[in-house]
Amino acid sequence: MLSKAIPIPRVYTVRHAVIDMLRQLGMTRIFGNPGSTELPLFRNYPQDFSYVLGLQEAVVVGMADGYAQASRSASFVNLHSAAGVGHAMANIFTAYKNRTPMVITAGQQARSLLQLDPFLHANQATELPKPYVKWSCEPARAADVPQALARAYYIAMQEPRGPVFVSIPADDWDQPSQRVAIRHIGFETRPDARTLAMIGDALDDAQRPVLVVGPAIDRGGAWDAVVALAERHQARVFAAPMSGRCSFPEDHPLFAGFLPAMRERIVEMLGNHDMIFTVGAPAFVYHVEGQGPFIPPGAKLYQLIEDPAIAAWTPVGMAAVGNIRQGIEELLTRPQKVSRPAPPCRPAPPVPAASADGERMSVAYAMHTLARLRDPHSIIVEEAPSSRPVIQSYLPIFHSAGFFTMCSGGLGHSLPAAVGIALANPQSKVIAVIGDGSAMYAIQALWSAANLRLPITFVILKNRRYAALQDFAKVFGYRDGDKVEGTDLPDINFVHLAMGHGCEGVHVTDATQLPEVLQAALQHPRPILVEVEVA
Numbered sequence: 001m002l003s004k005a006i007p008i009p010r011v012y013t014v015r016h017a018v019i020d021m022l023r024q025l026g027m028t029r030i031f032g033n034p035g036s037t038e039l040p041l042f043r044n045y046p047q048d049f050s051y052v053l054g055l056q057e058a059v060v061v062g063m064a065d066g067y068a069q070a071s072r073s074a075s076f077v078n079l080h081s082a083a084g085v086g087h088a089m090a091n092i093f094t095a096y097k098n099r100t101p102m103v104i105t106a107g108q109q110a111r112s113l114l115q116l117d118p119f120l121h122a123n124q125a126t127e128l129p130k131p132y133v134k135w136s137c138e139p140a141r142a143a144d145v146p147q148a149l150a151r152a153y154y155i156a157m158q159e160p161r162g163p164v165f166v167s168i169p170a171d172d173w174d175q176p177s178q179r180v181a182i183r184h185i186g187f188e189t190r191p192d193a194r195t196l197a198m199i200g201d202a203l204d205d206a207q208r209p210v211l212v213v214g215p216a217i218d219r220g221g222a223w224d225a226v227v228a229l230a231e232r233h234q235a236r237v238f239a240a241p242m243s244g245r246c247s248f249p250e251d252h253p254l255f256a257g258f259l260p261a262m263r264e265r266i267v268e269m270l271g272n273h274d275m276i277f278t279v280g281a282p283a284f285v286y287h288v289e290g291q292g293p294f295i296p297p298g299a300k301l302y303q304l305i306e307d308p309a310i311a312a313w314t315p316v317g318m319a320a321v322g323n324i325r326q327g328i329e330e331l332l333t334r335p336q337k338v339s340r341p342a343p344p345c346r347p348a349p350p351v352p353a354a355s356a357d358g359e360r361m362s363v364a365y366a367m368h369t370l371a372r373l374r375d376p377h378s379i380i381v382e383e384a385p386s387s388r389p390v391i392q393s394y395l396p397i398f399h400s401a402g403f404f405t406m407c408s409g410g411l412g413h414s415l416p417a418a419v420g421i422a423l424a425n426p427q428s429k430v431i432a433v434i435g436d437g438s439a440m441y442a443i444q445a446l447w448s449a450a451n452l453r454l455p456i457t458f459v460i461l462k463n464r465r466y467a468a469l470q471d472f473a474k475v476f477g478y479r480d481g482d483k484v485e486g487t488d489l490p491d492i493n494f495v496h497l498a499m500g501h502g503c504e505g506v507h508v509t510d511a512t513q514l515p516e517v518l519q520a521a522l523q524h525p526r527p528i529l530v531e532v533e534v535a
Helices: 014-024 036-042 057-071 082-098 111-116 142-157 193-205 215-219 223-233 263-269 308-313 324-332 363-373 385-394 414-424 445-452 467-476 494-500 511-522
Strands: 029-032 050-053 075-079 102-108 163-169 209-213 236-239 255-258 275-279 300-305 318-321 379-383 430-435 457-462 504-508 528-533
Touching (some): 057 082, 057 102, 075 082, 414 430, 494 528
16 A cells, blocks of 8 residues: 655745734735835745736825825835835835835845846845835845834834835745744824923813814824814915815815915914914925914914924924824823814805806816715825915815825826725725826826726826916016926826826816816726817
């Protein structure tokens, strides 16, 4: 009788350890654009994993950014070595400013080649993404790769969250390894109770308190708590400058509007308040040089922020550092001592008219029409800097996780981010409102949306110019009518671009046709682009 053959045990490799670790962490969706040094990771790719392909590395990181923000968990990115990371750097910078948890890996040439300056290797690989990653590593040994990735995940998720980077030589994946034990780590830090008590006292004692809310509120799940705090103190609420998330319902009677990134205007708009409480935002982000005080005379500034670096550079006031939700919830446990009259509501903007004969429609009319037709629970993803003040007036956001844009000012984020957000929220309608200049930084994301068959409505506001730069030129001494070089765009056909990437597209010039076109696009079961000619 023949004895039963005993199977030869497989060698447990770095690839096995990493796949098992990612599965335990729930990171089974990999965003990437593969190169030669990444191929060993994907041999015998597991069936319970998916690969989200982007046609350019900036698109890959943008999609992963949107997915991580919408899912509130770290995403996993796989890039090629130096050239691929270089392509991705703009959106790595944005992910850093967005505080997006993201584990970014990049291939590296085989260790035996690194002393020979090989083709497509990364020289000083860990230095390339700095300073816009929280941590950067190329493990000293192949056996260290799984543990380095585990460490990267924990660092990415620790507040303040952000992207991390691990460079992995191509021959490491097939080397023997050990399983990685997944540990529980508390990623939130409770703010100092004594400092919170001082902030609570200041809120109680103030005559006219104001809250300035920022993206860390929505990132940290503190939306409801902040609304409760504002209502308790009858405090007006402004959105912080350059905020990448909506952190307060914009139809609420206490919502007062949006602060600009200009020191003098911020002081002017906060001038009637004696206590300023900045929650989840820097105090303050500026875009142009300013003069004079940072806050109105006689006012005092208090801050609650999860990032100690922001608290350190804030020029005035007192700061509590730690998790936003825990800090606000602790303030809400205090007994209510004062009752104030409600401040006056901000006036509603006038209803915009359709364009006159022969004129392009206004952005205000386009956004007012979109706001009227969209599901209020749909998600807006925006990147139209020159139109942002108008969008803020006519396309209000009502719900947590209902709005995303970039905190960095770097273009090319939001079009691919819409793809990642739609992947994370298959039950929600995603609407991407993108300027024509911004769209060209990451237009390849349309292919990913089409390939994944995601029902995203892309609204391109086509003003045929880099309008933000033309408007901003006055700050630097340009006069009305002066030519600003490099800001006029040629006649780009976005419908053809959409079709070339597998999406349907429609062009709208006549304002009277816009409601019908938008209604059909919002109900479309696949990605569709609406190119809107605006003044």
